[in-house]
Amino acid sequence: MAKENSLDAFVKGKLDALEKRALRRVLVETARGPAAAAERGGRKLVSFCCNDYLNLSQSARVKEAAKAAIDAYGAGSGASRHITGNHPLYTELETRLARLKETEDCVVFGSGYLANMGIVSALVGPGDLVLADELSHNCLMMGARLSYAETHIFRHNDLAHLAELLDAHRGNARHCMILTDGVFSMDGDLAPVREMGELARRYDAWLMTDDAHGIGVVADGKGSSFIGGTKADVPLQMGTLSKAVGGYGGYLCASRAVCDFIRTRARTLIYTTGLPPASVAAAIASIDIIESDKELTRRPVEKAKRFTRALNLPDPESPIVPVLLGDAGATLEASKMLEVEGFLVTGIRPPTVPEGTARLRITFTAEHEDADIDRLAAIIRERIMPKRAAE
Numbered sequence: 111m112a113k114e115n116s117l118d119a120f121v122k123g124k125l126d127a128l129e130k131r132a133l134r135r136v137l138v139e140t141a142r143g144p145a146a147a148a149e150r151g152g153r154k155l156v157s158f159c160c161n162d163y164l165n166l167s168q169s170a171r172v173k174e175a176a177k178a179a180i181d182a183y184g185a186g187s188g189a190s191r192h193i194t195g196n197h198p199l200y201t202e203l204e205t206r207l208a209r210l211k212e213t214e215d216c217v218v219f220g221s222g223y224l225a226n227m228g229i230v231s232a233l234v235g236p237g238d239l240v241l242a243d244e245l246s247h248n249c250l251m252m253g254a255r256l257s258y259a260e261t262h263i264f265r266h267n268d269l270a271h272l273a274e275l276l277d278a279h280r281g282n283a284r285h286c287m288i289l290t291d292g293v294f295s296m297d298g299d300l301a302p303v304r305e306m307g308e309l310a311r312r313y314d315a316w317l318m319t320d321d322a323h324g325i326g327v328v329a330d331g332k333g334s335s336f337i338g339g340t341k342a343d344v345p346l347q348m349g350t351l352s353k354a355v356g357g358y359g360g361y362l363c364a365s366r367a368v369c370d371f372i373r374t375r376a377r378t379l380i381y382t383t384g385l386p387p388a389s390v391a392a393a394i395a396s397i398d399i400i401e402s403d404k405e406l407t408r409r410p411v412e413k414a415k416r417f418t419r420a421l422n423l424p425d426p427e428s429p430i431v432p433v434l435l436g437d438a439g440a441t442l443e444a445s446k447m448l449e450v451e452g453f454l455v456t457g458i459r460p461p462t463v464p465e466g467t468a469r470l471r472i473t474f475t476a477e478h479e480d481a482d483i484d485r486l487a488a489i490i491r492e493r494i495m496p497k498r499a500a501e
C-alpha cells in the first residue's frame with residue numbers, strides 16, 4: 111500500500127474523530143418546492159427546516175422578475191460593484207430596503223456573511239472594543255475577529271452583563287460596537303433591541319443588529335427594530351436577502367455617511383463580484399410583496415404558534431421553534447425518524463449551537479398546511495418529548 115500523504119492522513123483523522131462524536135456533516139442533495147415540499151433520495155417530504163419563511167423563492171412573481179433581469183442584463187455582473195458590477199437594479203433595491211428600514215441609505219453585499227465580515231472590520235479595529243451576545247451568528251463573531259478589536263462576549267440577552275462590560279472596558283477604547291442577532295437564528299427569540307439601543311447611546315457605543323431572521327416575518331415584515339411599532343435606536347441594521355426575502359445577498363441599512371464609508375472601505379464589498387442581476391431583481395420583487403402583504407408576513411409566526419400550542423410550549427416570537435435534545439447523536443436519530451415519517455427537519459449540532467444543546471430547529475413558512483403542522487406536533491409529542499423528559 112502506498113504511504114498516505116500527511117494532508118490526507120490529517121483530514122481523515124479529523125473526519126473519523128467528528129464521526130465518532132456524531133458531529134460530521136455531509137451534504138445531501140435536496141430539491142425544493144412547490145411551497146414547503148422537498149424531495150430527497152426520490153422521496154417527497156414536507157420541509158420544516160427552511161428559512162424561506164414566505165416561500166418567496168417559489169413565487170411566480172419573484173421568479174419572473176429574476177428571468178427578466180437575466181434577459182436585460184445577463185447571467186452575471188462581470189466584476190465587483192466598483193468596476194462594472196453595479197448594474198442599474200442595485201439602486202432600486204437599496205432605495206427600497208432603506209425605505210422599509212426607515213434609514214437614509216442602504217448598501218447591498220454578496221451575502222449576509224460577507225456583509226457582517228465587511229461591516230464590523232471596516233468600522234472598528236485595534237484600540238476599539240466589540241461586545242457581542244454569546245449566541246450571535248458565526249459571521250458577526252468572525253467580523254469581530256477580522257477587525258482585531260478587543261472582543262468580549264455578554265450572556266445571552268443580558269443587559270445587566272452588557273452594562274457591566276461597558277463599565278469595565280468602554281473607557282479604554284476609542285470606539286465600541288455592540289453586536290447581536292435581532293432574532294436569534296437557532297433559538298428564535300428576540301433581542302431586547304430597544305433597551306440595548308438606549309444603553310448603547312449612553313455609552314457612545316454603536317449598536318448593530320443582524321436581522322437575518324427578522325426581515326419579512328416580524329413587525330409586519332419590517333424586522334426586529336420595529337417591534338412595538340416605532341423604530342428602535344439601531345444605527346446599523348444588517349440583514350440578509352437569503353431567508354424570508356427568498357433569494358441571495360446581504361444588506362446594511364444605515365445613515366448616508368455610514369453607507370458611503372462602507373462602500374469605500376468594506377473589503378467584502380470591494381474585492382468580490384457584484385450579485386447576479388437576477389438576485390437583485392428577485393429581491394426587489396420580494397420586498398414589493400413584503401411591503402404590500404402584511405397578512406402574509408404574519409403567517410409564519412401564526413403557523414409556529416399553532417405548533418407551540420399543540421406542544422404546550424411558550425408562544426413563539428418568530429417562525430423558529432427549537433426542540434432541545436442536548437445530545438448530538440439523539441438529535442440525528444430524531445431527525446432520521448421524522449424523515450421516515452415524511453418530514454425534513456435537520457438536526458442542529460455543535461459548533462453551530464453550544465455544546466450539550468443539540469436540537470431540532472423547526473421553522474414555519476406561510477404556506478405550511480395546518481394538517482402537516484398538527485401531524486408533526488403529534489409525532490414530536492409522542493415520540494420525541496417523552497425521551498427528552500426522561501433524561
Ligand SMILES: *Cc1c(COP(=O)(O)O)cnc(C)c1O
Binds near residue numbers: 221222291
Ligand atoms: C443566515 C445568517 C447569516 C448569513 O446570511 P447569508 O446571506 O446566508 O450569508 C447571517 N446572520 C444570521 C443571523 C443568519 O442566520
